[in-house]
Protein backbone atom coordinates (compact mmCIF):
# COMPACT_ATOMS: atom_id res chain seq x y z
CA UNK A 473 0.00 0.00 0.00
CA UNK A 474 1.18 3.55 -0.72
CA UNK A 475 2.13 5.85 2.11
CA UNK A 476 -0.72 8.30 2.79
CA UNK A 477 -0.64 11.95 3.90
CA UNK A 478 -3.38 14.45 4.55
CA UNK A 479 -1.52 16.94 2.38
CA UNK A 480 1.29 16.58 -0.15
CA UNK A 481 3.18 19.72 -1.11
CA UNK A 482 5.18 19.67 -4.34
CA UNK A 483 8.31 21.84 -4.20
CA UNK A 484 10.62 22.94 -1.37
CA UNK A 485 11.22 26.50 -2.58
CA UNK A 486 10.13 29.71 -0.92
CA UNK A 487 6.45 28.77 -1.42
CA UNK A 488 6.66 25.11 -0.37
CA UNK A 489 8.50 25.87 2.87
CA UNK A 490 6.05 28.69 3.60
CA UNK A 491 3.07 26.43 2.88
CA UNK A 492 4.40 23.77 5.25
CA UNK A 493 4.87 26.38 7.96
CA UNK A 494 1.30 27.65 7.60
CA UNK A 495 -0.06 24.11 7.54
CA UNK A 496 1.72 22.80 10.62
CA UNK A 497 0.93 25.99 12.54
CA UNK A 498 -2.78 26.20 11.64
CA UNK A 499 -3.54 22.48 11.51
CA UNK A 500 -0.90 20.67 13.59
CA UNK A 501 -2.73 17.32 13.41
CA UNK A 502 -2.47 17.09 9.64
CA UNK A 503 0.16 14.79 8.23
CA UNK A 504 2.12 16.14 5.31
CA UNK A 505 5.23 15.67 3.19
CA UNK A 506 7.03 17.87 0.70
CA UNK A 507 8.13 16.21 -2.53
CA UNK A 508 11.11 17.98 -4.06
CA UNK A 509 12.72 17.06 -7.39
CA UNK A 510 16.13 18.46 -6.49
CA UNK A 511 18.46 17.63 -3.62
CA UNK A 512 18.15 21.00 -1.89
CA UNK A 513 15.76 23.46 -0.30
CA UNK A 514 15.33 26.89 -1.86
CA UNK A 515 14.17 26.45 -5.48
CA UNK A 516 14.98 29.64 -7.41
CA UNK A 517 17.35 30.87 -4.71
CA UNK A 518 19.38 27.69 -4.80
CA UNK A 519 19.33 27.23 -8.58
CA UNK A 520 20.51 30.67 -9.68
CA UNK A 521 24.19 31.26 -8.91
CA UNK A 522 25.18 34.02 -11.31
CA UNK A 523 27.23 36.96 -10.02
CA UNK A 524 25.20 39.44 -8.02
CA UNK A 525 22.02 37.29 -7.98
CA UNK A 526 19.51 39.14 -5.81
CA UNK A 527 15.85 39.93 -5.30
CA UNK A 528 14.36 42.75 -7.29
CA UNK A 529 11.57 43.33 -4.85
CA UNK A 530 11.99 44.29 -1.20
CA UNK A 531 12.49 41.54 1.37
CA UNK A 532 9.82 42.98 3.66
CA UNK A 533 7.27 41.73 1.15
CA UNK A 534 9.31 38.87 -0.36
CA UNK A 535 9.81 37.54 3.18
CA UNK A 536 7.11 35.47 4.87
CA UNK A 537 4.36 37.14 6.83
CA UNK A 538 5.22 34.96 9.83
CA UNK A 539 9.00 35.46 9.86
CA UNK A 540 10.56 38.92 10.02
CA UNK A 541 13.33 39.83 7.61
CA UNK A 542 15.90 41.34 9.96
CA UNK A 543 18.86 42.05 7.69
CA UNK A 544 19.64 45.67 6.90
CA UNK A 545 19.41 45.18 3.14
CA UNK A 546 15.87 45.37 1.76
CA UNK A 547 17.08 44.27 -1.69
CA UNK A 548 18.92 41.13 -0.67
CA UNK A 549 21.45 38.89 -2.37
CA UNK A 550 20.53 35.35 -3.39
CA UNK A 551 22.59 33.57 -0.70
CA UNK A 552 20.89 35.63 2.07
CA UNK A 553 17.44 34.75 0.71
CA UNK A 554 18.44 31.10 0.50
CA UNK A 555 19.70 31.28 4.10
CA UNK A 556 16.37 32.77 5.19
CA UNK A 557 14.33 30.00 3.52
CA UNK A 558 16.59 27.27 4.92
CA UNK A 559 16.55 28.75 8.43
CA UNK A 560 12.74 28.86 8.28
CA UNK A 561 12.68 25.17 7.35
CA UNK A 562 15.22 24.16 10.00
CA UNK A 563 13.71 26.16 12.87
CA UNK A 564 10.25 24.71 12.35
CA UNK A 565 11.61 21.18 11.61
CA UNK A 566 9.99 21.38 8.18
CA UNK A 567 13.13 19.87 6.65
CA UNK A 568 12.24 16.55 8.31
CA UNK A 569 9.15 16.36 6.09
CA UNK A 570 10.98 16.80 2.79
CA UNK A 571 11.54 13.90 0.38
CA UNK A 572 14.34 15.05 -1.90
CA UNK A 573 14.95 13.56 -5.35
CA UNK A 574 11.21 13.03 -5.85
CA UNK A 575 10.22 14.47 -9.22
CA UNK A 576 6.45 14.36 -9.38
CA UNK A 577 5.26 13.40 -12.84
CA UNK A 578 1.59 12.45 -12.42
CA UNK A 579 -1.25 12.87 -9.98
CA UNK A 580 -4.55 11.05 -10.34
CA UNK A 581 -7.66 11.87 -8.34
CA UNK A 582 -10.16 9.18 -7.41
CA UNK A 583 -13.61 10.46 -6.40
CA UNK A 584 -14.43 7.05 -4.99
CA UNK A 585 -11.57 7.24 -2.50
CA UNK A 586 -11.45 11.03 -2.23
CA UNK A 587 -7.70 11.00 -2.62
CA UNK A 588 -4.87 11.73 -5.00
CA UNK A 589 -2.34 9.11 -6.04
CA UNK A 590 0.89 10.95 -6.74
CA UNK A 591 3.64 9.39 -8.82
CA UNK A 592 7.25 10.55 -8.50
CA UNK A 593 10.41 9.60 -10.38
CA UNK A 594 13.44 8.65 -8.27
CA UNK A 595 17.09 9.09 -9.32
CA UNK A 596 17.60 5.33 -9.89
CA UNK A 597 14.95 5.38 -12.63
CA UNK A 598 12.24 3.81 -10.49
CA UNK A 599 8.97 5.47 -9.52
CA UNK A 600 7.19 5.70 -6.21
CA UNK A 601 3.53 6.28 -5.35
CA UNK A 602 2.12 8.25 -2.45
CA UNK A 603 -1.45 9.19 -1.72
CA UNK A 604 -2.93 12.31 -0.17
CA UNK A 605 -6.21 13.99 0.61
CA UNK A 606 -5.13 17.38 -0.70
CA UNK A 607 -2.44 18.26 -3.26
CA UNK A 608 -0.75 21.65 -3.02
CA UNK A 609 1.55 22.59 -5.87
CA UNK A 610 4.41 24.93 -4.96
CA UNK A 611 6.43 24.10 -8.04
CA UNK A 612 7.17 27.61 -9.25
CA UNK A 613 6.47 28.75 -12.80
CA UNK A 614 9.42 27.83 -14.98
CA UNK A 615 11.54 24.92 -16.19
CA UNK A 616 14.55 24.10 -14.07
CA UNK A 617 16.44 22.03 -16.64
CA UNK A 618 16.80 24.79 -19.24
CA UNK A 619 16.43 28.50 -19.63
CA UNK A 620 15.17 30.18 -22.77
CA UNK A 621 17.69 30.60 -25.57
CA UNK A 622 16.55 32.07 -28.90
CA UNK A 623 18.07 30.47 -32.02
CA UNK A 624 20.93 32.92 -32.58
CA UNK A 625 22.51 32.43 -36.03
CA UNK A 626 26.20 31.57 -35.98
CA UNK A 627 26.33 30.78 -32.26
CA UNK A 628 28.46 27.71 -33.04
CA UNK A 629 31.08 29.88 -34.74
CA UNK A 630 31.84 31.95 -31.65
CA UNK A 631 35.29 31.12 -30.27
CA UNK A 632 34.62 32.50 -26.80
CA UNK A 633 32.39 31.19 -24.06
CA UNK A 634 28.55 31.32 -24.09
CA UNK A 635 26.93 31.08 -20.65
CA UNK A 636 23.27 31.00 -19.65
CA UNK A 637 22.58 32.49 -16.18
CA UNK A 638 20.54 29.41 -15.26
CA UNK A 639 23.65 27.22 -15.63
CA UNK A 640 26.42 29.39 -14.26
CA UNK A 641 29.82 27.61 -14.14
CA UNK A 642 31.08 27.98 -10.55
CA UNK A 643 34.68 28.40 -11.78
CA UNK A 644 34.03 30.99 -14.50
CA UNK A 645 36.80 33.57 -14.37
CA UNK A 646 35.95 36.68 -16.34
CA UNK A 647 38.33 39.12 -14.62
CA UNK A 648 39.75 41.55 -17.17
CA UNK A 649 37.76 39.97 -20.01
CA UNK A 650 35.31 41.52 -22.47
CA UNK A 651 31.80 40.47 -21.55
CA UNK A 652 28.59 40.91 -23.52
CA UNK A 653 25.32 40.35 -21.70
CA UNK A 654 22.33 39.78 -24.01
CA UNK A 655 19.05 40.89 -22.46
CA UNK A 656 17.40 43.76 -20.64
CA UNK A 657 15.39 42.03 -17.90
CA UNK A 658 16.02 41.72 -14.18
CA UNK A 659 18.80 39.16 -14.69
CA UNK A 660 20.71 41.29 -17.21
CA UNK A 661 20.51 44.45 -15.11
CA UNK A 662 21.73 42.48 -12.09
CA UNK A 663 24.59 40.83 -13.95
CA UNK A 664 25.97 43.91 -15.66
CA UNK A 665 27.11 45.91 -12.58
CA UNK A 666 28.16 42.74 -10.71
CA UNK A 667 30.39 41.51 -13.57
CA UNK A 668 31.64 45.04 -14.28
CA UNK A 669 33.40 45.01 -10.89
CA UNK A 670 36.16 42.79 -12.28
CA UNK A 671 35.54 42.36 -16.02
CA UNK A 672 37.52 44.39 -18.56
CA UNK A 673 34.27 45.87 -19.82
CA UNK A 674 30.62 44.73 -19.87
CA UNK A 675 28.27 45.58 -22.70
CA UNK A 676 24.57 44.99 -22.30
CA UNK A 677 22.96 44.31 -25.67
CA UNK A 678 19.23 44.79 -25.63
CA UNK A 679 16.63 44.52 -28.38
CA UNK A 680 14.49 47.13 -26.65
CA UNK A 681 14.69 49.12 -23.40
CA UNK A 682 13.10 48.30 -20.04
CA UNK A 683 11.94 50.57 -17.21
CA UNK A 684 14.72 50.64 -14.67
CA UNK A 685 14.20 52.30 -11.30
CA UNK A 686 16.96 53.02 -8.81
CA UNK A 687 16.02 52.16 -5.23
CA UNK A 688 17.99 52.39 -1.97
CA UNK A 689 19.32 48.91 -1.10
CA UNK A 690 18.62 49.69 2.55
CA UNK A 691 15.24 50.91 3.73
CA UNK A 692 16.04 53.54 6.36
CA UNK A 693 12.42 53.70 7.57
CA UNK A 694 12.39 49.91 8.05
CA UNK A 695 15.56 50.10 10.11
CA UNK A 696 14.08 52.84 12.29
CA UNK A 697 10.78 51.01 12.70
CA UNK A 698 12.63 47.86 13.75
CA UNK A 699 14.63 49.77 16.35
CA UNK A 700 11.46 51.42 17.63
CA UNK A 701 8.95 48.56 17.53
CA UNK A 702 11.12 45.46 17.60
CA UNK A 703 11.71 42.89 14.84
CA UNK A 704 8.21 41.49 14.57
CA UNK A 705 6.10 44.62 14.75
CA UNK A 706 8.61 46.73 12.85
CA UNK A 707 8.54 44.13 10.05
CA UNK A 708 4.73 44.02 9.95
CA UNK A 709 4.49 47.80 9.70
CA UNK A 710 7.20 47.99 7.03
CA UNK A 711 5.48 45.23 5.08
CA UNK A 712 2.22 47.19 4.96
CA UNK A 713 4.06 50.42 4.21
CA UNK A 714 5.68 48.76 1.19
CA UNK A 715 2.48 47.04 0.08
CA UNK A 716 0.56 50.31 0.14
CA UNK A 717 3.32 52.23 -1.60
CA UNK A 718 3.66 49.59 -4.34
CA UNK A 719 -0.11 49.32 -4.75
CA UNK A 720 -0.43 53.10 -5.09
CA UNK A 721 2.48 53.21 -7.53
CA UNK A 722 1.00 50.37 -9.62
CA UNK A 723 -2.44 52.01 -9.72
CA UNK A 724 -1.01 55.37 -10.64
CA UNK A 725 1.11 53.75 -13.37
CA UNK A 726 -2.00 52.21 -14.90
CA UNK A 727 -4.15 55.35 -14.59
CA UNK A 728 -1.58 57.99 -15.43
CA UNK A 729 1.10 56.19 -17.47
CA UNK A 730 2.39 59.39 -19.05
CA UNK A 731 3.00 60.96 -15.66
CA UNK A 732 4.93 57.91 -14.41
CA UNK A 733 6.89 57.64 -17.67
CA UNK A 734 7.92 61.27 -17.26
CA UNK A 735 8.92 60.74 -13.63
CA UNK A 736 11.02 57.63 -14.42
CA UNK A 737 12.64 59.48 -17.31
CA UNK A 738 13.69 62.34 -15.05
CA UNK A 739 15.15 59.92 -12.51
CA UNK A 740 17.02 58.09 -15.28
CA UNK A 741 18.49 61.26 -16.76
CA UNK A 742 19.79 62.23 -13.32
CA UNK A 743 21.59 58.89 -13.02
CA UNK A 744 23.36 59.05 -16.38
CA UNK A 745 26.23 61.17 -17.69
CA UNK A 746 25.28 64.46 -19.36
CA UNK A 747 24.27 64.04 -23.00
CA UNK A 748 23.59 60.30 -22.65
CA UNK A 749 21.16 58.96 -25.28
CA UNK A 750 18.34 58.16 -22.85
CA UNK A 751 15.72 57.89 -25.59
CA UNK A 752 17.51 55.09 -27.40
CA UNK A 753 18.55 53.01 -24.38
CA UNK A 754 16.11 53.76 -21.56
CA UNK A 755 12.79 54.72 -23.15
CA UNK A 756 10.59 51.63 -23.41
CA UNK A 757 7.88 51.45 -26.08
CA UNK A 758 5.31 50.14 -23.58
CA UNK A 759 3.71 51.62 -20.48
CA UNK A 760 5.07 51.07 -16.95
CA UNK A 761 3.84 47.72 -15.56
CA UNK A 762 2.82 46.30 -18.95
CA UNK A 763 5.93 44.35 -18.04
CA UNK A 764 7.62 44.07 -14.67
CA UNK A 765 9.75 47.07 -13.68
CA UNK A 766 13.40 46.39 -12.88
CA UNK A 767 14.67 47.83 -9.62
CA UNK A 768 18.39 48.51 -9.31
CA UNK A 769 19.72 48.86 -5.76
CA UNK A 770 21.42 52.21 -5.19
CA UNK A 771 21.38 52.70 -8.97
CA UNK A 772 24.29 50.24 -9.36
CA UNK A 773 23.70 49.74 -13.09
CA UNK A 774 23.78 53.48 -13.76
CA UNK A 775 26.91 53.85 -11.65
CA UNK A 776 28.71 51.19 -13.72
CA UNK A 777 27.72 53.12 -16.87
CA UNK A 778 28.85 56.45 -15.37
CA UNK A 779 32.20 54.90 -14.41
CA UNK A 780 32.71 53.62 -17.96
CA UNK A 781 32.86 50.01 -16.77
CA UNK A 782 29.63 49.10 -18.56
CA UNK A 783 27.72 50.31 -21.59
CA UNK A 784 24.38 49.65 -23.26
CA UNK A 785 23.84 48.90 -26.93
CA UNK A 786 20.29 48.80 -28.28
CA UNK A 787 19.69 46.85 -31.48
CA UNK A 788 18.88 43.46 -32.94
CA UNK A 789 21.52 40.78 -33.14
CA UNK A 790 22.11 39.65 -36.74
CA UNK A 791 24.56 36.88 -35.94
CA UNK A 792 27.28 35.61 -33.66
CA UNK A 793 30.70 35.78 -35.27
CA UNK A 794 33.99 34.12 -34.36
CA UNK A 795 34.89 37.12 -32.22
CA UNK A 796 31.56 38.22 -30.83
CA UNK A 797 28.33 39.59 -32.24
CA UNK A 798 27.22 41.54 -35.27
CA UNK A 799 24.08 43.63 -34.99
CA UNK A 800 21.58 44.32 -37.78
CA UNK A 801 22.90 47.88 -37.82
CA UNK A 802 26.25 46.43 -38.92
CA UNK A 803 27.96 47.25 -35.61
CA UNK A 804 30.35 44.58 -34.36
CA UNK A 805 30.90 43.75 -30.67
CA UNK A 806 33.94 41.75 -29.66
CA UNK A 807 33.64 39.51 -26.63
CA UNK A 808 35.44 36.79 -24.69
CA UNK A 809 32.31 35.79 -22.80
CA UNK A 810 28.69 36.16 -23.94
CA UNK A 811 26.01 35.78 -21.29
CA UNK A 812 22.59 34.96 -22.71
CA UNK A 813 20.28 36.55 -20.12
CA UNK A 814 17.41 35.75 -22.45
CA UNK A 815 15.00 34.48 -19.83
CA UNK A 816 13.06 31.55 -18.53
CA UNK A 817 10.86 28.92 -20.10
CA UNK A 818 7.58 28.93 -18.26
CA UNK A 819 6.21 25.61 -17.07
CA UNK A 820 2.76 25.17 -15.58
CA UNK A 821 2.43 23.15 -12.36
CA UNK A 822 5.91 21.65 -12.50
CA UNK A 823 4.98 19.70 -15.64
CA UNK A 824 2.81 17.34 -13.57
CA UNK A 825 0.09 15.51 -15.55
CA UNK A 826 -3.20 15.61 -13.70
CA UNK A 827 -6.14 13.26 -14.12
CA UNK A 828 -9.53 13.27 -12.41
CA UNK A 829 -11.30 9.90 -12.34
CA UNK A 830 -9.26 8.67 -15.29
CA UNK A 831 -9.89 11.80 -17.39
CA UNK A 832 -6.75 13.85 -18.18
CA UNK A 833 -6.95 17.46 -17.05
CA UNK A 834 -6.14 19.85 -19.90
CA UNK A 835 -4.93 22.93 -18.10
CA UNK A 836 -5.96 25.54 -20.70
CA UNK A 837 -9.52 24.17 -20.39
CA UNK A 838 -9.58 24.77 -16.65
CA UNK A 839 -10.30 28.05 -14.93
CA UNK A 840 -8.38 29.24 -11.90
CA UNK A 841 -10.55 29.88 -8.87
CA UNK A 842 -9.15 32.82 -6.86
CA UNK A 843 -5.93 32.35 -8.82
CA UNK A 844 -5.11 29.18 -6.87
CA UNK A 845 -7.53 26.26 -7.42
CA UNK A 846 -8.75 24.69 -10.66
CA UNK A 847 -12.31 24.30 -11.87
CA UNK A 848 -13.47 20.67 -11.69
CA UNK A 849 -10.21 19.54 -10.05
CA UNK A 850 -10.96 18.44 -6.45
CA UNK A 851 -8.78 19.01 -3.40
CA UNK A 852 -6.09 20.82 -5.33
CA UNK A 853 -4.39 24.20 -5.17
CA UNK A 854 -1.35 25.85 -6.72
CA UNK A 855 0.86 28.80 -5.86
CA UNK A 856 1.64 31.49 -8.40
CA UNK A 857 2.67 34.84 -7.00
CA UNK A 858 1.81 38.33 -8.12
CA UNK A 859 3.52 39.82 -11.15
CA UNK A 860 3.11 43.38 -9.84
CA UNK A 861 4.27 42.71 -6.27
CA UNK A 862 6.35 40.21 -4.32
CA UNK A 863 5.58 36.55 -4.94
CA UNK A 864 5.37 35.68 -1.26
CA UNK A 865 2.49 38.07 -0.56
CA UNK A 866 0.27 35.81 -2.65
CA UNK A 867 2.02 32.58 -1.62
CA UNK A 868 1.24 33.30 2.05
CA UNK A 869 -2.41 33.97 1.18
CA UNK A 870 -2.71 30.78 -0.88
CA UNK A 871 -1.42 28.73 2.07
CA UNK A 872 -3.69 30.52 4.51
CA UNK A 873 -6.71 29.96 2.27
CA UNK A 874 -5.90 26.26 1.83
CA UNK A 875 -5.63 25.90 5.62
CA UNK A 876 -8.99 27.65 6.03
CA UNK A 877 -10.61 25.33 3.45
CA UNK A 878 -9.14 22.24 5.16
CA UNK A 879 -10.31 23.49 8.57
CA UNK A 880 -13.78 24.18 7.16
CA UNK A 881 -13.97 20.68 5.68
CA UNK A 882 -12.94 19.12 8.99
CA UNK A 883 -15.51 21.15 10.90
CA UNK A 884 -18.30 20.04 8.55
CA UNK A 885 -17.13 16.49 7.94
CA UNK A 886 -16.44 17.05 4.23
CA UNK A 887 -13.73 15.21 2.37
CA UNK A 888 -14.03 16.84 -1.03
CA UNK A 889 -13.96 20.42 -2.27
CA UNK A 890 -14.07 21.42 -5.91
CA UNK A 891 -14.49 24.81 -7.58
CA UNK A 892 -17.20 24.73 -10.24
CA UNK A 893 -17.87 27.44 -12.78
CA UNK A 894 -21.46 27.23 -13.98
CA UNK A 895 -21.83 30.87 -14.94
CA UNK A 896 -21.97 30.97 -18.76
CA UNK A 897 -21.15 34.68 -18.73
CA UNK A 898 -17.66 34.15 -17.31
CA UNK A 899 -15.17 34.35 -20.15
CA UNK A 900 -11.54 33.18 -20.09
CA UNK A 901 -8.58 35.50 -19.67
CA UNK A 902 -4.83 34.88 -19.42
CA UNK A 903 -3.71 33.77 -15.96
CA UNK A 904 -0.68 36.08 -16.11
CA UNK A 905 -1.81 39.41 -17.51
CA UNK A 906 1.64 40.44 -18.50
CA UNK A 907 3.06 41.38 -21.89
CA UNK A 908 6.61 40.09 -21.29
CA UNK A 909 7.97 37.80 -24.02
CA UNK A 910 8.48 34.85 -21.69
CA UNK A 911 4.83 35.03 -20.61
CA UNK A 912 3.44 35.42 -24.14
CA UNK A 913 5.50 32.44 -25.36
CA UNK A 914 3.82 29.93 -23.03
CA UNK A 915 0.69 31.36 -21.44
CA UNK A 916 -1.58 29.23 -23.68
CA UNK A 917 -0.37 26.14 -21.78
CA UNK A 918 -1.56 27.53 -18.44
CA UNK A 919 -5.00 27.46 -16.83
CA UNK A 920 -7.16 30.47 -17.64
CA UNK A 921 -8.46 33.11 -15.30
CA UNK A 922 -12.06 34.33 -15.63
CA UNK A 923 -13.71 37.64 -16.34
CA UNK A 924 -15.36 37.99 -12.92
CA UNK A 925 -14.85 37.07 -9.28
CA UNK A 926 -14.02 34.54 -7.96
CA UNK A 927 -12.38 33.55 -11.25
CA UNK A 928 -10.90 36.93 -12.02
CA UNK A 929 -7.20 37.28 -11.37
CA UNK A 930 -6.72 39.74 -8.58
CA UNK A 931 -3.59 41.83 -8.78
CA UNK A 932 -4.28 43.54 -5.48
CA UNK A 933 -2.83 42.19 -2.25
CA UNK A 934 -5.04 44.38 -0.01
CA UNK A 935 -8.16 43.10 -1.81
CA UNK A 936 -6.92 39.50 -1.58
CA UNK A 937 -6.34 39.89 2.15
CA UNK A 938 -10.03 40.68 2.48
CA UNK A 939 -11.26 37.78 0.33
CA UNK A 940 -8.69 35.07 1.05
CA UNK A 941 -7.84 35.71 4.69
CA UNK A 942 -11.24 36.92 5.88
CA UNK A 943 -13.79 36.14 3.15
CA UNK A 944 -16.44 33.40 3.22
CA UNK A 945 -15.22 29.93 2.32
CA UNK A 946 -18.58 28.62 1.10
CA UNK A 947 -19.09 31.24 -1.59
CA UNK A 948 -21.19 28.97 -3.79
CA UNK A 949 -18.40 28.40 -6.31
CA UNK A 950 -16.59 25.79 -4.23
CA UNK A 951 -18.73 22.70 -3.79
CA UNK A 952 -18.16 20.49 -0.77
CA UNK A 953 -19.12 16.86 -0.35
CA UNK A 954 -18.49 13.91 1.94
CA UNK A 955 -18.01 10.20 1.46
CA UNK A 956 -20.50 8.02 3.29
CA UNK A 957 -19.23 4.96 5.11
CA UNK A 958 -19.67 2.76 2.05
CA UNK A 959 -17.45 5.11 0.09
CA UNK A 960 -20.28 6.79 -1.83
CA UNK A 961 -20.25 10.51 -2.25
CA UNK A 962 -22.86 12.73 -0.68
CA UNK A 963 -23.13 16.30 -1.79
CA UNK A 964 -22.68 18.94 0.86
CA UNK A 965 -25.22 21.49 1.97
CA UNK A 966 -23.67 24.12 -0.25
CA UNK A 967 -23.91 21.83 -3.24
CA UNK A 968 -27.51 20.94 -2.42
CA UNK A 969 -28.31 24.64 -2.15
CA UNK A 970 -26.94 25.23 -5.62
CA UNK A 971 -28.71 22.29 -7.22
Ligand SMILES: Cc1cc2nc3c(=O)[nH]c(=O)nc-3n(C[C@H](O)[C@H](O)[C@H](O)COP(=O)(O)OP(=O)(O)OC[C@H]3O[C@@H](n4cnc5c(N)ncnc54)[C@H](O)[C@@H]3O)c2cc1C
Nearest residue numbers: 483485486487509515516527528529576611612822862863
Ligand atom coordinates in the same frame (compact mmCIF):
# COMPACT_ATOMS: atom_id res chain seq x y z
C1 LIG B 1 16.50 35.09 -10.81
C2 LIG B 1 15.13 35.30 -10.24
C3 LIG B 1 14.88 36.37 -9.38
C4 LIG B 1 13.63 36.56 -8.83
N1 LIG B 1 13.41 37.63 -8.01
C5 LIG B 1 12.18 37.83 -7.51
C6 LIG B 1 11.92 38.95 -6.67
O1 LIG B 1 12.77 39.76 -6.37
N2 LIG B 1 10.67 39.11 -6.19
C7 LIG B 1 9.67 38.24 -6.51
O2 LIG B 1 8.55 38.43 -6.04
N3 LIG B 1 9.90 37.18 -7.28
C8 LIG B 1 11.11 36.95 -7.80
N4 LIG B 1 11.32 35.87 -8.62
C9 LIG B 1 10.27 34.90 -8.81
C10 LIG B 1 10.63 33.72 -7.85
O3 LIG B 1 10.69 32.56 -8.54
C11 LIG B 1 9.69 33.71 -6.65
O4 LIG B 1 9.88 34.86 -5.89
C12 LIG B 1 9.89 32.56 -5.68
O5 LIG B 1 11.23 32.29 -5.40
C13 LIG B 1 9.19 31.36 -6.20
O6 LIG B 1 9.21 30.41 -5.18
P1 LIG B 1 8.48 29.03 -5.39
O7 LIG B 1 8.81 28.20 -4.21
O8 LIG B 1 7.04 29.27 -5.67
O9 LIG B 1 9.09 28.45 -6.73
P2 LIG B 1 10.58 28.00 -7.01
O10 LIG B 1 11.56 28.84 -6.34
O11 LIG B 1 10.68 27.88 -8.50
O12 LIG B 1 10.67 26.56 -6.35
C14 LIG B 1 9.92 25.49 -6.89
C15 LIG B 1 10.46 24.20 -6.33
O13 LIG B 1 9.61 23.14 -6.80
C16 LIG B 1 10.42 22.09 -7.29
N5 LIG B 1 9.64 21.39 -8.33
C17 LIG B 1 9.17 21.90 -9.49
N6 LIG B 1 8.50 20.95 -10.18
C18 LIG B 1 8.56 19.83 -9.43
C19 LIG B 1 8.06 18.52 -9.61
N7 LIG B 1 7.37 18.18 -10.72
N8 LIG B 1 8.30 17.60 -8.64
C20 LIG B 1 8.98 17.93 -7.51
N9 LIG B 1 9.49 19.16 -7.30
C21 LIG B 1 9.27 20.10 -8.25
C22 LIG B 1 11.65 22.76 -7.83
O14 LIG B 1 12.74 21.85 -7.89
C23 LIG B 1 11.86 23.88 -6.81
O15 LIG B 1 12.66 23.48 -5.74
C24 LIG B 1 12.58 35.66 -9.17
C25 LIG B 1 12.82 34.60 -10.04
C26 LIG B 1 14.07 34.42 -10.59
C27 LIG B 1 14.28 33.28 -11.54
